[in-house]
Amino acid sequence: MKKIILIYGASLATLVFLLKYLEYQFFVRDLSLEFYLSVVALLFTGLGIWAGLRLTRNKVVMVRVATEFKSNETELERLGISKREREVLELMAKGFSNQEIADRLFVSLNTIKTHSSNLFLKLEVSRRTQAIQKAKELCLIP
Amino acid sequence: MKKIILIYGASLATLVFLLKYLEYQFFVRDLSLEFYLSVVALLFTGLGIWAGLRLTRNKVVMVRVATEFKSNETELERLGISKREREVLELMAKGFSNQEIADRLFVSLNTIKTHSSNLFLKLEVSRRTQAIQKAKELCLIP
DNA sequence: TTTACTTTCACCCAAAAGTATGATTTGATG
DNA sequence: CATCAAATCATACTTTTGGGTGAAAGTAAA
Numbered sequence: 622m623k624k625i626i627l628i629y630g631a632s633l634a635t636l637v638f639l640l641k642y643l644e645y646q647f648f649v650r651d652l653s654l655e656f657y658l659s660v661v662a663l664l665f666t667g668l669g670i671w672a673g674l675r676l677t678r679n680k681v682v683m684v685r686v687a688t689e690f691k692s693n694e695t696e697l698e699r700l701g702i703s704k705r706e707r708e709v710l711e712l713m714a715k716g717f718s719n720q721e722i723a724d725r726l727f728v729s730l731n732t733i734k735t736h737s738s739n740l741f742l743k744l745e746v747s748r749r750t751q752a753i754q755k756a757k758e759l760c761l762i763p
Numbered sequence: 764m765k766k767i768i769l770i771y772g773a774s775l776a777t778l779v780f781l782l783k784y785l786e787y788q789f790f791v792r793d794l795s796l797e798f799y800l801s802v803v804a805l806l807f808t809g810l811g812i813w814a815g816l817r818l819t820r821n822k823v824v825m826v827r828v829a830t831e832f833k834s835n836e837t838e839l840e841r842l843g844i845s846k847r848e849r850e851v852l853e854l855m856a857k858g859f860s861n862q863e864i865a866d867r868l869f870v871s872l873n874t875i876k877t878h879s880s881n882l883f884l885k886l887e888v889s890r891r892t893q894a895i896q897k898a899k900e901l902c903l904i905p
Numbered sequence: 906t907t908t909a910c911t912t913t914c915a916c917c918c919a920a921a922a923g924t925a926t927g928a929t930t931t932g933a934t935g
Numbered sequence: 936c937a938t939c940a941a942a943t944c945a946t947a948c949t950t951t952t953g954g955g956t957g958a959a960a961g962t963a964a965a
Contacts, residue, residue, distance in 0.1 A: 669811015716893035751858035
């Protein structure tokens with residue numbers, strides 16, 4: 622920051638000196654005010670852009686990339702997991718109880734139990750926490 | 764891009780017009796060349812910075828953050844979660860049952876139940892699946 | 906020492922989860 | 936049409952989990 626300010630000061634000083642020099646040394650009096658202004662405007666626009674980039678160059682923006690989830694169809698098929706079972710799995714992973722899942726899918730609690738039991742068999746696990754883990758590893762769910 | 768160029772043109776024209784207007788209307792002839800240049804330099808530096816930022820604003824650099832897990836001590840302390848509770852939480856997240864956790868930590872099943880109950884209270888959840896989720900969100904566990 | 910916190914454990918009860926088996930319906934496929 | 940897989944539900948039973956209460960032992964701080 623200090624460096625940038627110094628550079629700016631130096632630039633301005635040099636420029637003014639240069640113009641004065643030209644003016645007095647070579648009697649270049651026919652250069653209009655507009656010309657001077659244009660030159661200065663251009664130069665300092667360039668400097669401004671440079672400074673702007675300089676100031677923000679190292680700003681690495683931390684973005685939680687949505688990692689646009691690509692469901693692993695292959696694995697789902699290989700394990701023989703049906704659409705409905707996958708739905709149940711997803712709600713399970715969101716922390717819902719079997720009853721809540723049943724309510725959301727408009728089916729009975731027993732149905733969800735059946736689905737989850739089948740899921741555990743196919744995933745070769747015995748608890749829902751393990752099922753969630755394994756499913757995430759295999760990219761079956763986000 | 765076109766818009767930016769237009770804005771630049773308009774700015775320069777307006778400025779020149781303004782200066783001319785001042786100069787001729789109020790005979791403010793004692794304003795030095797240096798003053799004009801300074802004003803112009805400042806203005807166009809600002810414009811330059813603005814343009815520079817404008818041009819690079821949407822450039823989001825994609826960085827695969829190594830996510831080398833940094834346990835969130837602050838949050839652990841804020842929630843009042845003890846060392847032992849965190850251990851239980853971690854094993855829970857690995858899919859172990861309370862009994863398995865008890866065996867691993869060489870304590871009784873009841874102890875684990877107490878720990879997990881306290882955990883649920885502190886994490887404001889009611890099921891272990893939710894606890895795992897929340898703990899991962901808060902970076903309490905990997 | 907008193908206080909507060911952690912860790913440990915017990916008991917009881919209720920709710921949730923998981924297992925096993927069997928049955929019905931439906932849609933797709935050969 | 937017969938068959939098969941998927942989806943649904945039930946009943947019964949066991950295990951796991953969660954909630955509430957209480958309490959003992961150890962540690963660290965006030």
